[in-house]
Amino acid sequence: MPEHLSALDLVLTGDPALFAIVRLSIAVSFSAVLLAAVLGVPLGAAIALSSFPGRDAAIVMLNAMMGLPPVVIGLVVYLALSHSGPLGAWGLLFTPQAMVIAQTILVTPIIAALARQTIEDLWLEYRDELTAMEVGPMRRIATLVWDARFSLITALLAGFGRAAAEVGAVIIVGGNIDGFTRTMTTAIALETSKGDLPLAIGLGLVLIAIVVAVNALAWALRRAAERLAG
Amino acid sequence: MIRFDDVTVAAGSVTLLDRLSLAIEPGPPTVLIGPNGAGKTTLLRLAMGLLAPTAGSVTRTDERRAIVFQRPTMLRRSAAANIRYASAGSDRTRELLALVGLEHAADRPARRLSAGEQQRLALARALARDPTILFLDEPTASLDPGSTKAVEDVIRTVSERGIKIVMSTHDLGEARRLAGEVVLLHRARLVETGFAPSFFDAPRTEEARRFIAGELLV
Amino acid sequence: MIRRLLLALAFLGFVLPAAAQQGSIVVASTTSTQDSGLFGYLLPLFKGHSGIDVKVVAVGTGQALDIGRRGDADVVFVHAKSEEEKFIAEGGGVKRFAVMYNDFVLIGPRSDPAGIGKSRDIVEALRTIKARAQPFISRGDRSGTHIAELKLWKQAGIDIEHDKGPWYKSIGQGMGAALNTASASEAYVLSDRGTWLSFKNKGDLAIAVQGDKRLFNQYGVMLVNPAKHPYVKKAQGQQFIDWLISREGQKAIANYKINGQQLFFPNAGDPSA
Structure with a gap:
């Protein structure tokens, strides 16, 4: 990025490097949230509907994993994807895919834990009706997930916020490579280390604006859909 | 029985x-x-x-048994979709809605219906099980x-x-x-x-x- | 659900750049080479010459060598000769090539609270800082600069591990973070000249000591050992190294300037470097 420019200039002039960074940030975090939803929602639903010994412990663990430190996840994924690690043959270290994997691991417990709570609450409401209708376990999960979809969007947004805001995991597994694995947060870390605090703050404001915009969009969609489906 | x-x-x-x-x-x-x-x-x-x-x-x-609870829970779907969901076999949604006098509310969210309408919808939904x-x-x-x-x-x-x-x-x-x-x-x-x-x-x-x-x- | 998963994977494939790019290598290097803007200048030139994309992972020297040891980079480009030689001796790299040098500078508050004066003697300056317990920020991250700093304390006859007090703060972070911390706490800090020149948050900081030949800072480059790590892109990696030490590459390094000031001095021909 040209050094004499402020973040505002970069936004106003549609700086292609900044645009690429924004695009990558959104693509990585969005992909991670999508994968985490595919994994976490059914997991949360399964825990919500099942009873097994140690279920309380599993729920406590799941809730605790919402606070997993990104840097630890980053380190574990780094060691796994390293050429000297078990998944080294995939050749994914220092790629956007590696960042998606790390963020998926970061976000899945958040989505699973929030989905578990949401679906369990709905299950208490629906249990008698679904039991009386003799609905089987798979269809139960599908029904609860579908009917809780508006609340689950909030869980996905929580996951997106966490993914988009974290720097610890992506900087380790992505390597903050210019034009390839540089995201908003790693760019902010870099500009801070270069002492360009105004640009770092400016990029931070751009990031906040993106997160707010995504949330506003989701809110509007939810409102519109709720009006239709109740 | x-x-x-x-x-x-x-x-x-x-x-x-x-x-x-x-x-x-x-x-x-x-x-x-x-x-x-x-x-x-x-x-x-x-x-x-x-x-x-x-x-x-x-x-x-x-x-074949079916039940309507004292406070029936409507699924978060339209009235018609609630009946369709419970349907045991052939789709009799229109007929059942007519039976309980809710043809006009077929596409409305079930949870937005009045208590009386919900009670009737619950009846129709139970009947969809063909009990x-x-x-x-x-x-x-x-x-x-x-x-x-x-x-x-x-x-x-x-x-x-x-x-x-x-x-x-x-x-x-x-x-x-x-x-x-x-x-x-x-x-x-x-x-x-x-x-x-x-x-x-x-x-x-x-x-x-x-x-x-x-x-x-x- | 399977359909959703496939959709997600398709999405990943669509939006993200391909993982295994042909004609690209990973270079583990130091923050000083990246933050000073040198790579931003050199890499497009190299790409024009060879068509090879160079992806730089900029970390401390210690971590860069570790990335090389694990086989996660093709080339390591760092500045701590003793560590580099150890890396080669262990078989982590094939051969070390000297590329360029610049120098370290001691940075401190403009008001000179330690009373170093106009001295060019870095060892004397460190003794003064210690004697007057003036705040000093250490990288503390096994980087090239950190290793150089430890060597200088030793030359000053100070066992810093043993003699450090609350005035000596080891922050375990990169050069920029160390300069930011020094700027905020009016402390002394050792920096490479390139990072210092391009650093934007200087505040009240200025160069306190420079020009001592003990502040010499040599950069070396090595191909990660392909015999140990079959993933290493031997040909392209070596091509990058060959270009750096070629006349063209050396000239490019000399041409990189900030505000008319040359940051790095090519010395690939110097057998003792």
């Missing part, structure tokens, strides 16, 4: 049903009456198979007179089509209007059972007499 032999249901130290024996046969509606807490809901849930007896046995001949026996727990509690009449009309129609109705009510007038057979429960025990006219005109027990007179409150 269903036989209860010496059935006891207990939850912890509380006895919900105490050594109850009863046979429910095809025919006009069987109406469970009795003060709050007498065991009406427990008996319906037991009959539906949602509860297992603590002691005694429940025997059923082959039948041979239908349990209704206080189907008109908390409804206004207009909605009550609409629901009672549907119950009558359904019953005339040969679906066995087993329902509870605390409304003696409703019991008189709908019942073929009356079952009086009091404090977890079956007190008296009989055909409606003779039950109301010549109760055999002191509890029944006091209940009809409105003096049996708990």
